[in-house]
Amino acid sequence: MTVDMSRLQARVTALLAEYGIPSAAIGVLHDGEIAEFAVGVKNVETREPVTPDTVYQCGSMTKTWTALAFMQLVDEGKADLDEPVRTYLPGFTVADPETSAKVTARHLLNHTNGIEEAYGDPGEDDDVYERMVAGITDAPQVFPLGHTHGYSAALGYAILARILEVLDGKRWDDVMRDRLFDPMGLTSTNSRREQVDETRAATGHLIRSLDEGPILTPIDYLPRAFGPGGGITSTARELLTMGYVLLHEGVAPNGKRIVSAGSIREMMRSRMPVPDPYMFGPEWALGLIVCDWDGETVYATDGSTIGQNARLRLLPDSNTAIVVLTNGGPRESFYRKVFNEILTGLGTVTIPDLPAPDATLSLDLSRYEGVYGRPGARYEVSVEGGKLYLTLILDPIQAEFLQRPDRIRYELLPVSETHFLMPPSDPLEDIQTVAIYDFTNGTARFLHTNCRVNPRLK
The missing domain is CATH 3.40.710.10 (DD-peptidase/beta-lactamase superfamily)
Structure with a gap:
């Protein structure tokens, strides 16, 4: 063929x-x-x-x-x-x-x-x-x-x-x-x-x-x-x-x-x-x-x-x-x-x-909350109304050029205990996936998205 x-x-x-x-x-x-x-x-x-x-x-x-x-x-x-x-x-x-x-x-x-x-x-x-x-x-x-x-x-x-x-x-x-x-x-x-x-x-x-x-x-x-x-x-x-x-x-x-x-x-x-x-x-x-x-x-x-x-x-x-x-x-x-x-x-x-969200999952959302990042990248994960959200912090110069706000919030839809879908906030964006994982100390140590890993900062 x-x-x-x-x-x-x-x-x-x-x-x-x-x-x-x-x-x-x-x-x-x-x-x-x-x-x-x-x-x-x-x-x-x-x-x-x-x-x-x-x-x-x-x-x-x-x-x-x-x-x-x-x-x-x-x-x-x-x-x-x-x-x-x-x-x-x-x-x-x-x-x-x-x-x-x-x-x-x-x-x-x-x-x-x-x-x-x-x-x-x-x-x-x-x-x-x-x-x-x-x-x-x-x-x-x-x-x-x-x-x-x-x-x-x-x-x-x-x-x-x-x-x-x-x-x-x-x-x-x-x-x-x-x-x-x-x-x-x-x-x-x-x-x-x-x-x-x-x-x-x-x-x-x-x-x-x-x-x-x-x-x-x-x-x-x-x-x-x-x-x-x-x-x-x-x-x-x-x-x-x-x-x-x-x-x-x-x-x-x-x-x-x-x-x-x-x-x-x-x-x-x-x-x-x-x-x-x-x-x-x-x-x-x-x-x-x-x-x-x-x-x-x-x-x-x-x-x-x-x-x-x-x-x-x-x-x-x-x-x-x-x-x-x-x-x-x-x-x-x-x-x-x-x-x-x-x-x-x-x-x-x-x-x-991509996998569909699993609505039957019951997660302790507090284990994911925190700030994750590296130089030039910062992600704030928070809980609101029983849902998990990720806020991406953009560099102000980048945000201005792209005509985007410097804080962009996404809902995280759970696929498993460690994997989430992140629906786009803008028509030009693709859906993304996120892993929040490694609960060695009770709360997640790392956030992984777009192949990059970001350790917990606080």
Whole structure:
């Protein structure tokens, strides 16, 4: 069975209009064959149309690329997933002595290191990752090493990049080109903004209201500190090349072996439970999210920058990879509709719906009350009228730009003792899921949402 691409393109065009998203690029790899298209505009001001060759920002999908490069070091015997980071970076130190001595590449790859992203301002020069590692000597633990999953947006993969730099004797950007991009035959995939052909690049957009429509992002690119965790740009077709490598035991479409079959298996089977299992997946592997779609295991790698979104799904059972790239708009509801349209056409499993609230649950709501947060994030959980509410505190500058209040309140609808649905407060928002968990001391210690973990502050 194949996807009716003309029908799919019409459906995606309608969804772009519904959500106010300027453009999307779609690619499907099924049984070795690629089908792709792009619709919409790269920039709402220039109105220049996108094409399948348009380059989008991949955000945290970059982490999968960095993981592949690190697994090459493992294949070569130069690195080990379970050796302390200090084996390769002898001066590595954070505030917690145990973490300093025992944190490993595996902890970094699956986001269980627990180190706060307190690396200061490392600048934009070639020594950025060396400076990041040097800047975390006082970085505290968000949670004890290995205790839970808590997404590291930049720091964890920057440390991996620094190991790559030390072992290969070249900067991370050159490591990626020499180890991955060139061997795979990729000519449109880059790790530095200066390398991007701006005439082919999609511009990011934010949407404050459907009436206003999409506006250009105020931040064109993420800082270089996010490079190993979020700096790669690419096309739908070239992202499917990475998907091919993951589906074919480490071999690229051009026949070149990129990593060993054993390393691909290790990337997929070394897993850590995710406290909030519903939005992305119940487990996190090495550079990959593990999804359970009604009993079928699907692997995911996602990314977002400030105005662009990237989604890749790998279905080994049907030898299929699907990528969706956009330059604005809501993330989850759009991608779910597009993916399910494609998956239905292929006759494969589709993305399961989020769970329904359980009205029969009788919870001691006082166990959840409190303030949870990290630098730049604050959540207040309160009880009112026998119901649980979460108030999100926005940075005043962010709130002003987005034309939102700086305090946004959501009702939390229980799914289980630790899991909640958070219905949107605005038509432009997607429904979110939240985990509030770890009652070691009687009250919850952590709040986990959007893959990020936030410890109780009071």
